[in-house]
Amino acid sequence: xxxxxxxxxxxxxxxxxxxxxxxxxxxxxxxxxxxxxxxxxxxxxxxxxxxxxxxxxxxxxxxxxxxxxxxxxxxxxxxxxxxxxxxxxxxxxxxxxxxxxxxxxxxxxxxxxxxxxxxxxxxxxxxxxxxxxxxxxxxxxxxxxxxxxxxxxxxxxxxxxxxxxxxxxxxxxxxxxxxxxxxxxxxxxxxxxxxxxxxxxxxxxxxxxxxxxxxxxxxxxxxxxxxxxxxxxxxxxxxxxxxxxxxxxxxxxxxxxxxxxxxxxxxxxxxxxxxxxxxxxxxxxxxxxxxxxxxxxxxxxxxxxxxxxxxxxxxxxxxxxxxxxxxxxxxxxxxxxxxxxxxxxxxxxxxxxxxxxxxxxxxx
Amino acid sequence: xxxxxxxxxxxxxxxxxxxxxxxxxxxxxxxxxxxxxxxxxxxxxxxxxxxxxxxxxxxxxxxxxxxxxxxxxxxxxxxxxxxxxxxxxxxxxxxxxxxxxxxxxxxxxxxxxxxxxxxxxxxxxxxxxxxxxxxxxxxxxxxxxxxxxxxxxxxxxxxxxxxxxxxxxxxxxxxxxxxxxxxxxxxxxxxxxxxxxxxxxxxxxxxxxxxxxxxxxxxxxxxxxxxxxxxxxxxxxxxxxxxxxxxxxxxxxxxxxxxxxxxxxxxxxxxxxxxxxxxxxxxxxxxxxxxxxxxxxxxxxxxxxxxxxxxxxxxxxxxxxxxxxxxxxxxxxxxxxxxxxxxxxxxxxxxxxxxxxxxxxxxx
Numbered sequence: 001x002x003x004x005x006x007x008x009x010x011x012x013x014x015x016x017x018x019x020x021x022x023x024x025x026x027x028x029x030x031x032x033x034x035x036x037x038x039x040x041x042x043x044x045x046x047x048x049x050x051x052x053x054x055x056x057x058x059x060x061x062x063x064x065x066x067x068x069x070x071x072x073x074x075x076x077x078x079x080x081x082x083x084x085x086x087x088x089x090x091x092x093x094x095x096x097x098x099x100x101x102x103x104x105x106x107x108x109x110x111x112x113x114x115x116x117x118x119x120x121x122x123x124x125x126x127x128x129x130x131x132x133x134x135x136x137x138x139x140x141x142x143x144x145x146x147x148x149x150x151x152x153x154x155x156x157x158x159x160x161x162x163x164x165x166x167x168x169x170x171x172x173x174x175x176x177x178x179x180x181x182x183x184x185x186x187x188x189x190x191x192x193x194x195x196x197x198x199x200x201x202x203x204x205x206x207x208x209x210x211x212x213x214x215x216x217x218x219x220x221x222x223x224x225x226x227x228x229x230x231x232x233x234x235x236x237x238x239x240x241x242x243x244x245x246x247x248x249x250x251x252x253x254x255x256x257x258x259x260x261x262x263x264x265x266x267x268x269x270x271x272x273x274x275x276x277x278x279x280x281x282x283x284x285x286x287x288x289x290x291x292x293x294x295x296x297x298x299x300x301x302x303x304x305x306x307x308x309x310x311x312x313x314x315x316x317x318x319x320x321x322x323x324x325x326x327x328x329x330x331x332x333x334x335x336x337x338x339x340x341x342x343x344x345x346x347x348x349x350x351x352x353x354x355x356x357x358x359x360x361x362x363x364x
Numbered sequence: 365x366x367x368x369x370x371x372x373x374x375x376x377x378x379x380x381x382x383x384x385x386x387x388x389x390x391x392x393x394x395x396x397x398x399x400x401x402x403x404x405x406x407x408x409x410x411x412x413x414x415x416x417x418x419x420x421x422x423x424x425x426x427x428x429x430x431x432x433x434x435x436x437x438x439x440x441x442x443x444x445x446x447x448x449x450x451x452x453x454x455x456x457x458x459x460x461x462x463x464x465x466x467x468x469x470x471x472x473x474x475x476x477x478x479x480x481x482x483x484x485x486x487x488x489x490x491x492x493x494x495x496x497x498x499x500x501x502x503x504x505x506x507x508x509x510x511x512x513x514x515x516x517x518x519x520x521x522x523x524x525x526x527x528x529x530x531x532x533x534x535x536x537x538x539x540x541x542x543x544x545x546x547x548x549x550x551x552x553x554x555x556x557x558x559x560x561x562x563x564x565x566x567x568x569x570x571x572x573x574x575x576x577x578x579x580x581x582x583x584x585x586x587x588x589x590x591x592x593x594x595x596x597x598x599x600x601x602x603x604x605x606x607x608x609x610x611x612x613x614x615x616x617x618x619x620x621x622x623x624x625x626x627x628x629x630x631x632x633x634x635x636x637x638x639x640x641x642x643x644x645x646x647x648x649x650x651x652x653x654x655x656x657x658x659x660x661x662x663x664x665x666x667x668x669x670x671x672x673x674x675x676x677x678x679x680x681x682x683x684x685x686x687x688x689x690x691x692x693x694x695x696x697x698x699x700x701x702x703x704x705x706x707x708x709x710x711x712x713x714x715x716x717x718x719x720x721x722x723x724x725x726x727x728x
Contacts, residue, residue, distance in 0.1 A: 123492040126482060126588060169726045192592045200600035203717045208728045213713040220596035222588045224490060228556045232584035236564035241624055243607045243633065251721030260605055263627040269607065349577040353567045357615030362533045364572045
């Protein structure tokens, strides 16, 4: 699963996935919890965290042992709490709880900004995302992404809080608690905060705490989604009507996913398939291939892009008929995005091209 | 149509749209051609365009009067040719032709890069897009976008070629000819080159010229699509499986669009509707509203975002039942993107939230 660490914006789904697997691992190896689970880590930077952060620690330290990440700025507490949560998650669900509410914070709230990093490397970030991160006092994110941040950003932050494995719910709550404690907080993920990512979870948790988006001056800074980063690597596979579907049934049941795949494949949409494969979801991948082949020709081009724009990037254009056998290869995992062509898509000079229809209107 | 000038990456569709309207205008007013149609304009910058460009002028000057954009670096020729094309397009189709082929160019080909600008403003651009534009010798694009480029980029370019109205086919051919003539060319559009944009057209025209993508070192630099820019303005409307559909039937017939709308609305996808309305497509908009209301509750939240992130931006969250009457208002035009919620989407604190399903797995 280490390859999952180079994931796209399906981070949310993947962390949820990881969370349960993490729990499973824990069930197998009792000593495994401390080692494998999301030990939240707060790396204090040059600047002092300031009074607000301290007040957060105070207001939440009482129950910081019992839940993930509700204690702001405390490495040890976060570690202990993250671990306890992960250790407890021995099946599909977890017992992560949102403990603190807006009532627990006496400071004037700071701000919460969900920032999309795009493909992950600094050059894939928008200038606006960079500015938002430079302005943030606390940057909260999955370790893989905080490690991708340029030094200028981590240096400018009072604190960078990251969790290496499980816990997007606790990490998101941590970010909200830090904002409620008076800090300007950026919560980051690759891709775009609206594509299988944390913008929604942040609002849901804020609401559950009795906070409001306005109170947190909640903002979203969009980023380049994985579908676009991957499409760019193989030409022009998605220039017409397109569907994005995730094969993770952790948060959406499989019958719904299958029904959506049938509808999309029937209607000539190009299809971006997120989270196509994991050890626990071999069947979903096989079912997806089966459904696509039911509606599309076996020679339909499919772009397979793993870790778009990363050092370990792999890009291949295959035929739909070849897809099933790729499920067990390291080309297809949670970090891979599949770009399925429609009836008109063709391969030319190692690029995938889905015509827009100009050829029917113009003479060229 | 002036509002169309602040369009998102549906540029391709819109230019096609404009083209035909431009032709129609021309049919009404014979003198209108020169005034309203795509008079390609090449603004020479400080640096000389170089030998390659000159050679292109030579190799294509013979028939530069008779077709759009095949003459590289020649303002007058481009102007004349663009006009002649637009004047000729008096109905839905145009007679734009790709005249020159790879054989017409004796220079070593330069490069062609399709660059997505994102929402349009410099801060919405990725660092990679900025670098690609700074590296380009020629920047080719729709006037609205070339005018949005930071001075450092237009100053660094040998030449900026833009067409103010009709002609994405001729503009794209112009870009390819300039690349075949030995220039490093960037063709720009807002949003992402893979979302209703020019990445595909560039490859189609390159092929029709007997060129290859490899010969042109063709590359795509992704950008933030309008769906993501607009979603960010209203919270988290698209965090689950999503469909993007364009209501322009210029390149996709209406029965296909309707069938796709039915399928998407039936399957609980959130839906990003591009190019929702234009004078010539009132019916498409009405039909779309009708189909959505057939499958979704009248109180389904719909985000209506016009000119996301622009000075004239307008953002509203309405109920699906209100959508039909908005068709004739200036809130909905070709630059508007509609974000239609699914069955679970709700409005909270002036944000649209589409739950991912965490609430079914976590206690918060």
